Amino acid sequence: MADEPKSVTTRELIAMKTRGERIVVLTCYDALFARLLDASGVDVLLVGDSVNQILAGAETTLSATLDQMIYHTRSVCRGATRALVVCDLPFLTFQVSPQEAIRNAGRVLQETGCHAVKLEGGAPMAATVRALVDVGIPVMGHLGLTPQSVHALGGYRVQGRDEKTAERITADARALEEAGAFAIVLELVPAPLASHITKALTIPTIGIGAGPACDGQVLVLPDMLGLNDQFSAKFVKRYAALAEDVREAVKLYAAEVREGRYPGPEHSFTK
Ligand code: KIV
Numbered sequence: 001m002a003d004e005p006k007s008v009t010t011r012e013l014i015a016m017k018t019r020g021e022r023i024v025v026l027t028c029y030d031a032l033f034a035r036l037l038d039a040s041g042v043d044v045l046l047v048g049d050s051v052n053q054i055l056a057g058a059e060t061t062l063s064a065t066l067d068q069m070i071y072h073t074r075s076v077c078r079g080a081t082r083a084l085v086v087c088d089l090p091f092l093t094f095q096v097s098p099q100e101a102i103r104n105a106g107r108v109l110q111e112t113g114c115h116a117v118k119l120e121g122g123a124p125m126a127a128t129v130r131a132l133v134d135v136g137i138p139v140m141g142h143l144g145l146t147p148q149s150v151h152a153l154g155g156y157r158v159q160g161r162d163e164k165t166a167e168r169i170t171a172d173a174r175a176l177e178e179a180g181a182f183a184i185v186l187e188l189v190p191a192p193l194a195s196h197i198t199k200a201l202t203i204p205t206i207g208i209g210a211g212p213a214c215d216g217q218v219l220v221l222p223d224m225l226g227l228n229d230q231f232s233a234k235f236v237k238r239y240a241a242l243a244e245d246v247r248e249a250v251k252l253y254a255a256e257v258r259e260g261r262y263p264g265p266e267h268s269f270t271k
Contacts, residue, residue: 086140115138143186
């Protein structure tokens, strides 16, 4: 019998770092894309709270709700068989107390079938990470540009350019590892700093706008597919131009409907 494709675990991600194998991560918000990404061998599907901007059209991630994240994560889990599915904990669902974090993250795992949660923040969140890990909830950290703190950070800007902030982010990464996180997203930090942190940790770093030395990379799926072509940033590479394809296809469909060329006999039932 052919070997079943093994599903990715948090332990496997740490083993991949040890073996020097890069980890492939993409955001995903629904079952349709989850099936496509899973079949393409993506290791981790991250149901990011960026869904609030990308699909719900909000200005920031701050208004994302737990119910919204549960809805999207459940859909992603229905489409994934191999990939590890991680759900972002939205703003104010984990910051108030470790107990609230356990209740909310526990709900996420129970109601969606996902494997882990992600939360933003460094040393001040370490006790919460420890509490979650202690009750069996795997946690991915998120440092650098943490979008839930966009107002405190003064915009979506590169973090850790000065020595003091770079040292703080490095200490935050160590604190998260110590607290039991299985991986850390590094968003918008200078490549040398990401490289330094990656070497200092035994758990993998997953970079977005953090240069090539991270153990893995994550991108927001509609950005890298060119489906969200209103957004561009230096770190985003577009691997397709799907927004253009969609506009062309829909224009063609509209023209054919208006001219009576669609549906043709081949699309119609005679009886
Ligand atoms: O919400 C999200 O999509 C994320 C990624 C950008 C890492 O947190």
